Amino acid sequence: MRLLKTIRIAITNCVLVLFGIAAGEAGETEGREGKGAGEKASNAAGNKNEKSAPKTSKKETAKPEINVTDEAINAYEKDFQDLADYRKRKKMPEAGSENDDSTAAKLIIGDNEYYGKNAGQTKADVIEELIVNPQTATHAEGDVFYQAKTKKDGVNSTKATIILDRYPCKSCGINGGIRGMAKQLGITDLTIVTPSRVVKFNPQIKPKPNPFM
Numbered sequence: 001m002r003l004l005k006t007i008r009i010a011i012t013n014c015v016l017v018l019f020g021i022a023a024g025e026a027g028e029t030e031g032r033e034g035k036g037a038g039e040k041a042s043n044a045a046g047n048k049n050e051k052s053a054p055k056t057s058k059k060e061t062a063k064p065e066i067n068v069t070d071e072a073i074n075a076y077e078k079d080f081q082d083l084a085d086y087r088k089r090k091k092m093p094e095a096g097s098e099n100d101d102s103t104a105a106k107l108i109i110g111d112n113e114y115y116g117k118n119a120g121q122t123k124a125d126v127i128e129e130l131i132v133n134p135q136t137a138t139h140a141e142g143d144v145f146y147q148a149k150t151k152k153d154g155v156n157s158t159k160a161t162i163i164l165d166r167y168p169c170k171s172c173g174i175n176g177g178i179r180g181m182a183k184q185l186g187i188t189d190l191t192i193v194t195p196s197r198v199v200k201f202n203p204q205i206k207p208k209p210n211p212f213m
Contacts, residue, residue, distance in 0.1 A: 031164045059210035064201035078165040079106055079193065086115045095165040096195075104167040109187075110157030116143025128160075130184055136177030141168065145181040159189040160210035167194050173212035179203045 067073075083104045084095065093099040103119035126185030127136075127137050129149045136142045144162065148154040160182060169179050182190045182203040194197045199211040 014210045019040065023191075060205050062202060062205045063209070064199055064207040064211040066211050067198045067200075068196065073193070073195065076163055076193045076198075079108075080165060080195075082106055083115075083163060083165045086117075090117060092117060100166075103140040103164055105140035105144045105165075106163040107148060108161045109148055109155055109159070109185075111175075112148065112151070112154055112156065114144040114147040116140045116147065118143075120148050126195075129181075130181050132173050132181055133175065133177055135169070135171035136181070139172055139177075141163070141172045141178050141179070145178075145185065149181075149185060155187075158187055160185070160187045161193065161196070162193040163193040165195065167196060168192070168212060174210055 076152055086093065086106070087093070090104075090159045091103065091105065095104065103165040104184045105116045107116070112159055115146050121137075122142060123137045124140045126146045127133065129133070129141070129146055129169055130137075132142060132145075141164070162178065162182075167173070168178060168179040178192060179190070179201075182202075188202050188204055190201060197211075201209065201211065
């Protein structure tokens, strides 16, 4: 009897142990499945948020107006004559002549007019007032914008016209020297006149395509 009782107790303990192991494994499986479901839900929510997040807009650009007709250029005949007279006063060679190696510029902002030439200002002075590349700082374009920036009430309009008796160099034109200075002065309507074209755009917005390419 005692032996039989001992056997029954042993069998009962084995059953309880086996039941406990099975229950533990089931719990672990449920835990893993629950964790996996939670991760899937979290990933799904993350992907949804990524899709719904607003995309960063591209940098704003605007198409410039470019006119290469004789009619458009001849409309500034008086301004070109003013530059020719300025050259005489400054004892500069005639524009386009064999000895000519510089530019004369006329900048009109509101009722203000500024005349300038290459090396009209020191590079250090221009760079102190304007954020501009070193080459433009020594050119006629840098000279006239420097005058406008440093004169009291020198910028009394958001509209400006600059007339050049030579085509702008790479630093002033293609690389944006003129546009950058006009932008700093708050100009929103800029016309650039050269002997071969008239360009018009808002300096606050990058012109595309580049009007000097």
